Amino acid sequence: MARDPESIADRFIGQFDRALRTLSGQHDSHRPNPAGSVPEQPLEPAATQHAAGLMRVNHTGEICAQALYQGQALTARDPAVRTALLEAAGEETDHLAWCESRLDELNSRPSRLNPAFYAMSYAMGAVTGLLGDRVSLGFVEATEDQVCRHLESHLDSLPESDGRSRRIVESMHEDEARHGSEALARGGVEFPAPVKQAMRLLSRVMTETTYRV
Ligand SMILES: [Fe+2]
Ligand SMILES: [Fe+2]
Numbered sequence: 001m002a003r004d005p006e007s008i009a010d011r012f013i014g015q016f017d018r019a020l021r022t023l024s025g026q027h028d029s030h031r032p033n034p035a036g037s038v039p040e041q042p043l044e045p046a047a048t049q050h051a052a053g054l055m056r057v058n059h060t061g062e063i064c065a066q067a068l069y070q071g072q073a074l075t076a077r078d079p080a081v082r083t084a085l086l087e088a089a090g091e092e093t094d095h096l097a098w099c100e101s102r103l104d105e106l107n108s109r110p111s112r113l114n115p116a117f118y119a120m121s122y123a124m125g126a127v128t129g130l131l132g133d134r135v136s137l138g139f140v141e142a143t144e145d146q147v148c149r150h151l152e153s154h155l156d157s158l159p160e161s162d163g164r165s166r167r168i169v170e171s172m173h174e175d176e177a178r179h180g181s182e183a184l185a186r187g188g189v190e191f192p193a194p195v196k197q198a199m200r201l202l203s204r205v206m207t208e209t210t211y212r213v
Pocket of ligand 1: 065091092176
């Protein structure tokens with residue numbers, strides 16, 4: 001394992017600044033928005049509201065992803081693992097930007113609960129990192145597996161005519177599946193079923209609150 005000259009305190013200071021920027025909104029994406037030229041189709045008010053609720057849940061999911069990856073990077077031991085975690089976090093920034101702009105198009109806004117979910121996820125990520133890099137990578141796989149199922153359920157539920165939201169969710173699904181398989185390939189240990197069950201419960205709290213608030 002290579003030595004890492006940067007202390008945990010140094011990383012924490014940089015990450016505090018990053019947290020404020022994540023929560024303040026207005027993110028730049030490095031890749032073009034997949035909704036690109038997909039035409040905006042007229043939606044009934046109830047359908048618009050439902051699509052906005054789902055995109056708000058996805059947006060908070062991306063806030064949590066940022067926080068988890070930053071927390072895990074804080075306590076990662078191997079610099080190569082830390083770099084991989086931060087690279088994945090970069091792709092999640094694109095997702096954040098795409099969800100943000102879709103919420104805007106739907107005349108809606110991100111969840112007011114985001115700061116609380118960021119703080120909880122950051123702590124969870126940092127503790128997971130302390131359990132060792134292989135556990136931490138396994139946690140990425142378990143999380144992404146859950147995110148993929150959840151995005152699939154959104155594809156079932158989003159209005160058929162909301163092609164712009166659907167295209168964004170499909171693109172995110174491709175990235176999340178890759179993040180999960182890359183984490184396993186880097187040596188992540190598969191998580192036991194009861195832990196996955198507990199994670200599902202936590203994510204249900206998030207999805208049920210942020211759909212409305
Ligand atoms: Fe994501
Ligand atoms: Fe991801």
